[in-house]
Amino acid sequence: MSTEITIPKLGMTMKEATLVRWNKADGDWVKEKEVLLVIETEKITYEIEAPQEGYLRILEPEGAVLPVGATVGILTKEKVIHPPGKAPVAVQAPSSPEPLTATPAHPEARQLRIKASPLARKIGRERGVDLQLIKGTGPGGRILREDVLRFLEAETPRPPAQPLSLPPQEGKRVLRTLPISGMRRQILEHMYRSLQETAQMTLTREVDATSLVSLRQALIQRHQEEGLGVSYNALLVKMAARALKAHPWVNVTLEGDKLIQWEDINIGVAMELEDGLIVPVVRNADTLSILGIEKILQDLFKRARDKKLLPDEIRGGTFTITNLGHLGVDSFTPILNRPESAILGVGRIVETPVVTRHSGQPGVEFRHRMVLSLTVDHRILDGAPAARFLGELAQLVENPVLLVE
Helix, strand or coil: CEEEEECCCCCCCCCEEEEEEECCCCCCEECCCCEEEEEEECCEEEEEECCCCEEEEECCCCCCEEECCCEEEEEECEEEECCCCCCCEEEECCCCCCCCCCCCCCCCHHHHCCCECHHHHHHHHHHCCCHHHCCCCCHHHCECHHHHHHHHHHHCCCCCCCCCCCCCCCCCCCCCCCCCCHHHHHHHHHHHHHHHHCCEEEEEEEEECHHHHHHHHHHHHHCCCCCCCCCHHHHHHHHHHHHHHHCHHHCEEEECCEEEECCCCCEEECEEECCEEECCEECCHHHCCHHHHHHHHHHHHHHHHCCCCCHHHHCCCCEEEEECHHHCCCCCCCCCCCCECEEEEECCCEEEEEEEEECCEEEEEEEEEEEEEEEEECCCCCHHHHHHHHHHHHHHHHCHHHHHC
């Protein structure tokens, strides 16, 4: 009995995925629920687990771009080995499985055992290069794209070189060369198009975050026995949702020659992964409590780190928050998350001496201050309405009691 391993449909609009990495070699014994391979679609990296135990037969190599439903491998209870000079023999799986050393069943398995980047494998397949002939210069001897190209160049006769002046970048020592991953490529294209296709304008405002800090501390203390923390991101999502409700023209996207004003308030919160940036979305944030938002954020962030986030969970946002305060950044200019018309950048909270007046007498108090940076698409939002939205948000940060209205 055998079980096929296929490319799962992770979202309504998903059509294909890239097979990034096999975690097991062809012929290996695999346990149930063990991570078999990693696929990538758009900005999502997803791990596929073994549906049962068995011997793995790999059918598709790393780097292959495959449609949803495509079979990439098979798990079987029997393993075919090839004794020298004899017919193939089927070996039953042991009761306490131990991996068997054998010639791989799949013709490309020999290449798959070699440590190489997906792009290096792709070029090798297209140009008919045996990767065993190439010495890798990547970490741990991994074969990189440049190694394959260098090998091909050495194998191809070329005319005598003409004396040329060295360009400025030549003659420098290279620490390492890294391929652009699927996620990084998506970010590269998305950010470039955002700046090329929108008229971005950023407004900044310093706000008093003293009451925000006090509210968070009170909520943490209240839910301490439940083991639940409350992040600034959860508070800001709730406040942004309230501000969007009061200023619906910020909750807008441009589609063709039409402006779409959304009834749903879906707020994305940017988070950092090892290989890039991702923006999971809290849907209908205006209908949720602060604690409810916190639980959703914790779940989304955990599954993003574990490569279990689904493509639909990063789609459908109408507004984005990106917070770099925990990294010591005071303020910055966020780039729009197209096709949204606005994004909020959040800086760190700093305790600062502030001049105050009580009964007409000046004094100095230490207050918590924070800078909010709102980037908008000036084609959709003018400066005045954008400033009013930012003012609404500032009021909520400085007077979070307004959330109970």
